[in-house]
Amino acid sequence: MSEKSVNSKRTGLIYGACLFALAVTYGIMGSRIDYAFASDPLGPRVVPVILAGFLALLCLFYFKNPGEAEGFPKGKTLARVLAVPCTLVIAVLLLETTGFLLAVFLIVTVIAVLFGAPWKYALAGGASQALLWWFVFSYLLEVYLPKGIIFG
Template identity: 60%
Template sequence: MSDGMSSSAWAGRIGGVCLLLLALAYGIGGSQIEYAFASDPLGPRVMPVLLAVLLAVLCLVYLIRPGVSERFPRGRLLARVLAVPTLLVGSVLLLEPAGFAISIFVLAAGVGWIFGAPFRLAIAGAFGQALLWWFVFSYLLDVYLPVGHLFG
């Protein structure tokens, strides 16, 4: 970098800015929690807002003094790094129309393939993960899981 800042310092600061934005979103979301006034003296908002403030303070410290970190990824590694959150967002968007099982299957298969599993093993592992988590949430924890518009 021409201004004397190393590539690893930039990578650390980019991570700090991303976490700071996450802290802001988490704090705003936590402050929007509705609750009955008589339920608790502090209410359910306090914990998420305090965590958001703590994360924001730590991010600001990290932005001022980023320390040593890895170089920012490039090329194929950058594509793999960006593919995982993209796949996560895609699977969340699939949750309502396709249901929990298909969404988890797509997520697990994609992550397995991104991390180097052969395609057949990624598919087999994703099938096992989808069955496992469906069983755990539906039968052991008795949590409602969306079946999706395609199957429901």
């Protein structure tokens, strides 16, 4: 077996282990969802737990047959790959303070720039996406969205 093939299989196993950890975490968090039993006998727990179980089964299959996988990114590509989840985490942490509109604006704008969009298009896309999703959730679906502490 060549060195590249061994590294590819190792990379696939690492990806599979990360996804398996995600599946277990998602299943645990989904099983902790509180709900009123009178509203629905199955409740909102069922879908996350089933999805977590399905992902865990796929990960176990992947461990047995990892196949060929791309190598880990390096340099600027690695920085961009890591910047996406970091941006999402920062936006979620700022959600209560900044509100839904600014959090979505931040996510879309930063990710657009990471994928090579010019700043003016990234800002326009961030603003339009934030307004679109705010309208969809607030008016069409009537879901409460946090306005943020800075907006009262």
